[in-house]
Amino acid sequence: MKSILVNxxxxxxxxxxxxxxELLAIEVERASHSHLVGNIYKGHVQNVLPGMQAAFVDIGxxxxxxxxxxxxLPHEAIxxxxxxxxxxxxxxxxxxxxxDAIGTKGPRATLHLSLPxxxxxxxxxxAYIGISRRIESEEERGRLKEIAARICPKDxxxxxxxxxAGQSEETLQTDVDYLTRLWxxxxxxxxxxxxxxxxxxxxxxxxxxxxxxxxxxxxxxLIDDAAVYQRVVxxxxxxSPELARRVRLYEEHTPLFRKYRIDEEIERLGDRExxxxxxxxxxxxxxxxLTVIDVNTGKFVGQAxxxxxxxxxxxxxxxxxxxxxxxxxxxxxxxxxxxxxxxDEQKEKLLEFMRxxxxxxxxxxxxxxxxxxxLVEITRKKSRQNFESIIYSECPYCxxxxxxESAETVSIKICxxxxxxxxxxxAPSGYEIEVPARVAESLRDSRLLDQLAKELGTSFAIRxxxxxxxxxxxxxxxx
Numbered sequence: 001m002k003s004i005l006v007n008x009x010x011x012x013x014x015x016x017x018x019x020x021x022e023l024l025a026i027e028v029e030r031a032s033h034s035h036l037v038g039n040i041y042k043g044h045v046q047n048v049l050p051g052m053q054a055a056f057v058d059i060g061x062x063x064x065x066x067x068x069x070x071x072x073l074p075h076e077a078i079x080x081x082x083x084x085x086x087x088x089x090x091x092x093x094x095x096x097x098x099x100d101a102i103g104t105k106g107p108r109a110t111l112h113l114s115l116p117x118x119x120x121x122x123x124x125x126x127a128y129i130g131i132s133r134r135i136e137s138e139e140e141r142g143r144l145k146e147i148a149a150r151i152c153p154k155d156x157x158x159x160x161x162x163x164x165a166g167q168s169e170e171t172l173q174t175d176v177d178y179l180t181r182l183w184x185x186x187x188x189x190x191x192x193x194x195x196x197x198x199x200x201x202x203x204x205x206x207x208x209x210x211x212x213x214x215x216x217x218x219x220x221x222l223i224d225d226a227a228v229y230q231r232v233v234x235x236x237x238x239x240s241p242e243l244a245r246r247v248r249l250y251e252e253h254t255p256l257f258r259k260y261r262i263d264e265e266i267e268r269l270g271d272r273e274x275x276x277x278x279x280x281x282x283x284x285x286x287x288x289x290l291t292v293i294d295v296n297t298g299k300f301v302g303q304a305x306x307x308x309x310x311x312x313x314x315x316x317x318x319x320x321x322x323x324x325x326x327x328x329x330x331x332x333x334x335x336x337x338x339x340x341x342x343x344d345e346q347k348e349k350l351l352e353f354m355r356x357x358x359x360x361x362x363x364x365x366x367x368x369x370x371x372x373x374x375l376v377e378i379t380r381k382k383s384r385q386n387f388e389s390i391i392y393s394e395c396p397y398c399x400x401x402x403x404x405e406s407a408e409t410v411s412i413k414i415c416x417x418x419x420x421x422x423x424x425x426x427a428p429s430g431y432e433i434e435v436p437a438r439v440a441e442s443l444r445d446s447r448l449l450d451q452l453a454k455e456l457g458t459s460f461a462i463r464x465x466x467x468x469x470x471x472x473x474x475x476x477x478x479x
Contacts, residue, residue: 012028
């Protein structure tokens with residue numbers, strides 16, 4: 001059974017997809033975090049990058065949006081675009097955000113706007129017709145393409161979504177008509193607005209769930225808030241009446257996410273190490289440029305030969321890795337260091353297995369190949385703030401490094417600084433050193449200051465400063 005679980009509190013909305021007690025996806029939206037993806041702005045060009053068909057555009061946000069001409073379109077559509085599109089400083093133009101601001105980088109934008117509906121996506125600026133790759137039937141793809149050609153507005157484009165499979169032309173036409181009217185209202189607003197200005201805000205998480213996630217393969221949708229439940233039911237009565245009966249109000253005493261053990265799963269998503277059922281484990285490390293994942297056999301020794309043990313561990317690890325990428329919403333470049341396999345046949349089977357499994361991922365994911373160093377390379381589209389960036393903040397001690405200087409290292413640095421101070425100004429009355437508790441203990445145990453006092457002919461007093469950063473210290477001259 002496949003279910004959508006929606007937990008509502010005033011501070012945040014959480015959505016989980018569960019199939020046979022296994023968590024498939026998790027998404028969190030908080031009022032304090034602004035998601036920009038999908039929003040359309042009237043932007044003001046601040047700077048143009050010559051030769052790159054790119055510019056920085058003021059959208060009224062804290063950071064300018066980076067605009068690249070080819071962003072936001074399928075590859076086939078990009079090929080049909082004019083080779084050059086002129087952009088100049090001071091120009092006002094409508095743009096759409098395709099990637100949230102991540103880290104120090106501002107949001108990424110495109111000129112090629114799209115308006116998503118339940119069954120279709122309208123592309124007012126690109127004359128292109130596409131069919132979702134998840135619709136596999138060639139007969140159905142042909143039928144939908146013929147319908148799309150008839151209902152597509154002149155000089156615009158359409159992408160037929162997966163949920164449109166089996167839908168009538170009238171249903172698709174209704175979507176197109178609504179989106180066309182929406183586009184006309186946006187353009188009217190664009191003429192009347194002064195840049196920078198928000199022209200269109202993408203739907204909140206609840207609407208996106210109904211629009212993008214609630215499909216025929218979902219058996220039930222449980223919502224633990226009566227007002228949101230009513231909102232979803234009313235929306236479905238208009239868009240997909242046949243799905244309205246699958247939505248239920250959760251009214252049990254046990255919290256929804258606790259009953260389905262989702263809270264436990266969420267807590268584990270912060271772990272660097274993930275255990276495998278066989279006894280092996282994977283280690284996930286993120287850097288600014290890419291994510292690196294290491295696979296280890298751990299306690300798994302197998303019941304056959306070594307090659308079989310390695311292959312089975314790698315298969316299990318591959319399935320878990322792809323799951324973790326979905327749950328943590330890890331994007332960009334991913335490198336996986338599987339356990340070495342000697343047989344080329346096993347390597348190919350592993351790649352085939354992964355390429356089949358990535359089809360479960362709603363985010364575009366590409367299993368590239370095995371590099372010359374034996375690493376499997378994956379690319380995964382990165383657009384919104386991922387789960388980790390919402391739930392966690394940077395460690396105030398290590399600042400994302402994952403480690404801090406040892407107490408011994410800080411103690412030695414203190415001695416080095418005192419020698420430097422003494423070289424220019426002797427302190428006959430001695431020094432008072434303010435340090436965290438762990439460094440104070442290290443200084444006393446190592447007797448470094450006793451040795452230094454004899455060396456320099458002075459004295460030292462140690463004062464513990466509660467709450468001081470483990471790497472910080474102060475050296476004060478007495479008198």
